[in-house]
Amino acid sequence: MKSIGLIVNPIAGMGGSVGLKGTDGKTYKKAIELGAQPTTPERIKKTLALVNRKDLYFITAPGKMGEDYIKKFDFKYEVISKIEAETNADDTKRIIREMLVKGIDLLIFVGGDGTARDVYDVLGLTIPVVGIPSGVKMFSPVFALSTFAAAEIINNKTDELIEKEVLDIDEEAFRNGKLAAKLYGYLKVPKNPSLLQGKKEPSNITKPEKISKEEISQYIFENIETDTLYILGPGTTLKTIADKIGVEKSLLGIDAVFNKKLIGKDLNEKGLLELIKKYKKNKIILTPIGGNGFILGRASKQFTPEVIKLIGKENLIVVATEDKISRLECLRVDTGDVKVDEGLKGHCKVITGYKSETLIDVK
Amino acid sequence: MTINLQKNENPYPLSENIKEAAIKGLEKANRYSEPKDIMELKELLGQYNNVPTERIVLSHGSNLLLREIINIFSKDRKIIRINPSFFPVTQYALKQATRITKIQISPPNFDLDPELLLNELSEPSLIIIDNPNNPTGKILINEDTAEKVLKNKDVLLVVDEAYYEFSGQTFASMLEKYPRLAIARTMDKAFSLAGLRMGYLLMGDYFKEHFSDFPVNLSTPTLFAAIESLNTPEYMTANVAKILAEKIRIEKELLKIGIQVFPGKANFILIKTNTPGFGKKLKDEGLNICNLADDWINGYYRISIGIQEENNKLLSIIKTIGKDV
Structure with missing residues (x-):
């Protein structure tokens, strides 16, 4: 039997129908005042109705956080923990921790980007997840494409896993009509073709992700110029490069390396500008976000227009695994400065391996 | 019965006389092919393409010829490949190449910028390009660009014209003038010989x-x-005429349904839809199409043109596929 954790964020997605751009924090109460109805029950029910595996044992949260939906089906299950009438992110995190103690092989969660963030806070890259999309904001490619796709992923018995991004949207900025996001982390999801948001798992026309990352790292390592400041953006590909150089990289932050030594960690715009002004030769190494292809303006807001202007387009090095790049329609930039964005548009050469590269449009 | 519209095959079977010829060949299958028969085929292909027989090499499927080209010519050359392209060749190129550059073509037009290609030719290169492209059906390179490419003396240009009979566009007339041009062709598609595998190369x-x-x-x-x-x-x-007429009809019908269709010059249609599980829903109804998420981008599907009844079934299923919530 496979032990499956099931947790539902019962308020996820409620803001959408009443014109709010999320239900995090105070917005939930506003959504209720505006007459918002829960959307998650229908979504989890649709998914569970399509799950046809008989070897699953569910460990679920009580009431509207899981039990209410699973009990309508024939699955074997047990309910753990307790919740109050009103639930919040802390409940989600607490109950997932309790599930981990009980022992689960996979976690199914229903919610939006906020819920994915809560899941990441507890799980990191330990246990694989299946995300059933139900939120107002659905930027993270960790989610299945639909309730149907989520059921397909659960039914498909695969042990192969891939890492997908959890993107954190700044809700306050978002409600004011501004889209600002940062890369919050990575979750492991089962490898399944065409069923996930954004990019999917490696195909047979590309090299395996691990080999591709190693080749990229080797190429960058061998071509590092002396007396040049290298600013490394976020992401696991950049972390592999840092590992090759022999410096410790913050997975989600921006770090700086000079003559193969770490000279700045988790830098903000101010820190970046100071370093760029100090050193004569500077380069930024970046990787796009899987699925949407953003190289600037989403996962790394620290790369402000000011930073990009000082660095110059010719000093941006873009790296990506074969699989990630071949699944993108184009690369995208959205620095917040139209002129800077225009200057970055055109074609970009992306390093995809030791001796392989891809030319792709930047839009 | 399952309807297969995923491999760009010809839906029309062999005519009676061609079938009889194949059976005659089967009766002689205990013997190796005779040189005179091979020569006869080369002569017929020479006439068909207006190319001398000595410029023709035959093989079971053009894929094998493209693999051989990669084996011979990629050792000291960079391979240039368009993404997406016929995936088995890309896969093999990736495996064998000492150095590879992919040029990504982007929706909605999927055009290849000639300058981008020409700028990549500063070192010895082997360009293998589908024309029309598979899976977009786009003509990617014209004669003018091909001539500019071939003026670089260290560059080999191999054009895969698997869908020539549908596109009507070929570089065969350039072979005499350009020694470093080769054209891969197949009789698997237009001539309905997919199960027999008949490919050939026209060579500079x-x-x-x-x-x-x-x-x-x-x-x-x-x-x-x-x-x-x-x-x-x-x-x-x-x-071919029937297939092309059906293609136009299907494109119009799909557009009416609201499916995004990308016009192309082959015996298939590229579409994009955000309906979750679109390919699987068709499969559940007994109809297979090519889900390009397996090798390319989510939401893109390639549909080969079938006979009218098959195409009608395709359209009727697509009309009933609702959007998942």
């Missing part, structure tokens, strides 16, 4: 030198069927 002088000892290993049924097909080309021409 440089390729001719390297393929002089390439073994001809054609089975007798393939050989006889190909000869008869070229002796009665009107069957192929009529089928």
Whole structure:
């Protein structure tokens, strides 16, 4: 039997129908005042109705956080923990921790980007997840494409896993009509073709992700110029490069390396500008976000227009695994400065391996 | 019965006379193919393409010829490949290449910027390009660009014209002038010989030198069927016309349904839809199409044109597929 954790964020997605751009924090109460109805029950029910595996044992949260939906089906299950009438992110995190103690092989969660963030806070890259999309904001490619796709992923018995991004949207900025996001982390999801948001798992026309990352790292390592400041953006590909150089990289932050030594960690715009002004030769190494292809303006807001202007387009090095790049329609930039964005548009050469590269449009 | 619209095959079976020729070949299958029959096929292909026979190499499927080209010419050359392209060749190129550059073509037009290609030719290169492209159906390179490419003396240009009979566009007339040009062709598609596998290469002088000892290993049924097909080309021409007419009809119907269609020049249609599980829903109804998420981008599907009844079923299923919530 496979032990499956099931947790539902019962308020996820409620803001959408009443014109709010999320239900995090105070917005939930506003959504209720505006007459918002829960959307998650229908979504989890649709998914569970399509799950046809008989070897699953569910460990679920009580009431509207899981039990209410699973009990309508024939699955074997047990309910753990307790919740109050009103639930919040802390409940989600607490109950997932309790599930981990009980022992689960996979976690199914229903919610939006906020819920994915809560899941990441507890799980990191330990246990694989299946995300059933139900939120107002659905930027993270960790989610299945639909309730149907989520059921397909659960039914498909695969042990192969891939890492997908959890993107954190700044809700306050978002409600004011501004889209600002940062890369919050990575979750492991089962490898399944065409069923996930954004990019999917490696195909047979590309090299395996691990080999591709190693080749990229080797190429960058061998071509590092002396007396040049290298600013490394976020992401696991950049972390592999840092590992090759022999410096410790913050997975989600921006770090700086000079003559193969770490000279700045988790830098903000101010820190970046100071370093760029100090050193004569500077380069930024970046990787796009899987699925949407953003190289600037989403996962790394620290790369402000000011930073990009000082660095110059010719000093941006873009790296990506074969699989990630071949699944993108184009690369995208959205620095917040139209002129800077225009200057970055055109074609970009992306390093995809030791001796392989891809030319792709930047839009 | 399952309807297969995923491999760009010709939905029309062999005509009676071609089938009889294949059976005649089968009756001789205990023997190796005879040189005179091979020569007859080469002569017919020469006439069909207006190319001398010495510029033609035969093989079971053009894929094998493209692999051989990669084997011979990629050791000291960079391979240039368009993404997406016919995936088995890209896969093999990736495996064999000492150095590879992919040029990504982007929706909605999927055009190849000639300057981008020309700018990549500063070192010895082997360009293998589908024209029309598979899976977009786009004509990616015209004669003008091909000439500019071939003016670089360290560059080899191999054009895969698997869908020539549907596109009507070929570089065959350039072979005499440009030694470093080769054209891969197949009779699998327009001539309905997919199950018999009949590919050939039309070569400029440089390729001719390297393929002089390439073994001809054609089975007798393939050989006889190909000869008869070229002796009665009107069957192929009529089928191609029917397929192209059906293609136009399906494109219009899909547009009416609200499916995004990308016009192309082959016997298939590229579409994009955000309906979750679109391919699987068709499969559940007994109809297979090519889900490009397996090798390319989510939401893109390639549909080969079938016979009218198959196409009608395709359209009726697509009309009933609702949006998942």
